[in-house]
Amino acid sequence: MSANMSRGSRRRKHAVSQLNIMVVGFSSLGKTSFIRMLYNTLCVREYSKEKTELPASLFQSSETAQDAAASSTQELYSFTLDVEEEGEKISLTLVDSPGFVRDNELRLDVQVTEALRYIESQFDHTLAEETKVKRNPKAQDSQIHACLYFIDNTNNGLTDKDIRILKRLTARVNVIPVVAKADLLTTTQLANLKQAIKNDLKEHSIPVFDFPVDDELMDPEVEEVVANAQSFIPFSLIAPEDADLSDPTTGEKIRGRQYAWGIIDCLNPKHCDFVELRNVLLSSHRKLFKDITLEVFYEQYRTERLMARKASKMITKEQKKKLLEDLSEI
Numbered sequence: 089m090s091a092n093m094s095r096g097s098r099r100r101k102h103a104v105s106q107l108n109i110m111v112v113g114f115s116s117l118g119k120t121s122f123i124r125m126l127y128n129t130l131c132v133r134e135y136s137k138e139k140t141e142l143p144a145s146l147f148q149s150s151e152t153a154q155d156a157a158a159s160s161t162q163e164l165y166s167f168t169l170d171v172e173e174e175g176e177k178i179s180l181t182l183v184d185s186p187g188f189v190r191d192n193e194l195r196l197d198v199q200v201t202e203a204l205r206y207i208e209s210q211f212d213h214t215l216a217e218e219t220k221v222k223r224n225p226k227a228q229d230s231q232i233h234a235c236l237y238f239i240d241n242t243n244n245g246l247t248d249k250d251i252r253i254l255k256r257l258t259a260r261v262n263v264i265p266v267v268a269k270a271d272l273l274t275t276t277q278l279a280n281l282k283q284a285i286k287n288d289l290k291e292h293s294i295p296v297f298d299f300p301v302d303d304e305l306m307d308p309e310v311e312e313v314v315a316n317a318q319s320f321i322p323f324s325l326i327a328p329e330d331a332d333l334s335d336p337t338t339g340e341k342i343r344g345r346q347y348a349w350g351i352i353d354c355l356n357p358k359h360c361d362f363v364e365l366r367n368v369l370l371s372s373h374r375k376l377f378k379d380i381t382l383e384v385f386y387e388q389y390r391t392e393r394l395m396a397r398k399a400s401k402m403i404t405k406e407q408k409k410k411l412l413e414d415l416s417e418i
């Protein structure tokens with residue numbers, strides 16, 4: 089290895105990678121609970137704890153229906169953490185959004201547009217930076233690299249509304265479908281629901297993120313997860329309750345939910361897909377999410393914006409010409 093290369097790789101090793109994840113979906117499906125759970129499994133670097141203002145929702149779950157209503161997310165918010173994952177430094181931004189309403193079509197459309205506007209406004213930041221004469225080499229990448237779409241597990245697959253929303257979202261961002269509150273389903277019900285969702289996605293040609301099974305992309309250490317990632321779609325999630333729980337056999341503290349018939353360990357891959365999802369987001373597919381965001385979604389948005397600008401300039405010219413002609417006729 090040349091001296092230059094080793095310097096480069098050393099630099100890359102210490103470089104901080106930015107990753108921005110957003111959660112969307114109908115209300116009360118467990119979006120904030122997922123963010124809280126993810127936060128609790130992160131290795132947050134000390135210094136960032138001081139400089140980041142964290143939302144109160146990270147420290148208290150809403151277990152009763154009454155609490156849930158009171159603590160439902162009212163407006164979109166985000167926070168950034170400097171975390172370390174498998175020796176790599178990541179500046180991780182998590183974006184929580186208000187739950188979509190079920191009973192008002194017009195309001196629902198406005199909410200989806202707002203979520204999309206947020207995603208697009210991050211592209212606008214990149215576009216503005218690119219058009220600067222002197223670019224800032226330390227400019228932050230605020231683009232949303234992955235968007236988790238929460239699917240209601242009380243339906244038998246995707247609803248018409250889900251399909252409409254997913255078609256809009258998948259035009260702008262890597263969408264990963266998830267089914268939360270998987271503890272409310274039996275193993276067979278969950279398998280049937282997953283299959284029904286997969287069928288609906290296929291039937292309606294909804295291009296959610298397609299995990300590649302490509303030898304070249306595979307890191308030998310994560311090969312198994314990479315090869316299987318596609319099979320988890322939609323990922324099932326179970327968020328833990330606040331109570332202190334311990335594994336009845338080992339006595340170890342676990343993040344889980346207790347029922348009359350037993351305890352669920354949310355980090356147990358046999359109980360839900362949280363660990364796999366966390367791994368694809370933070371490790372195995374992180375770079376791919378970022379590359380696709382920049383090369384596909386941002387490029388598409390940029391082209392549309394440039395064409396729109398050009399069209400509006402042309403219209404103005406034509407309108408000007410027409411105005412002059414009209415004036416000369418008077």
Ligand SMILES: Nc1nc2c(ncn2[C@@H]2O[C@H](COP(=O)(O)OP(=O)(O)OP(=O)(O)O)[C@@H](O)[C@H]2O)c(=O)[nH]1
Binds near residue numbers: 114153161185269
């Ligand atoms: N049984 C069960 N309940 C859950 C799970 N995850 C969340 N909940 C409960 O579902 C309710 C809503 O959870 P939230 O995380 O606030 O849902 P949300 O999607 O952020 O809600 P909005 O902000 O209103 O859209 C709360 O009472 C949670 O305790 C889960 O995995 N299983």
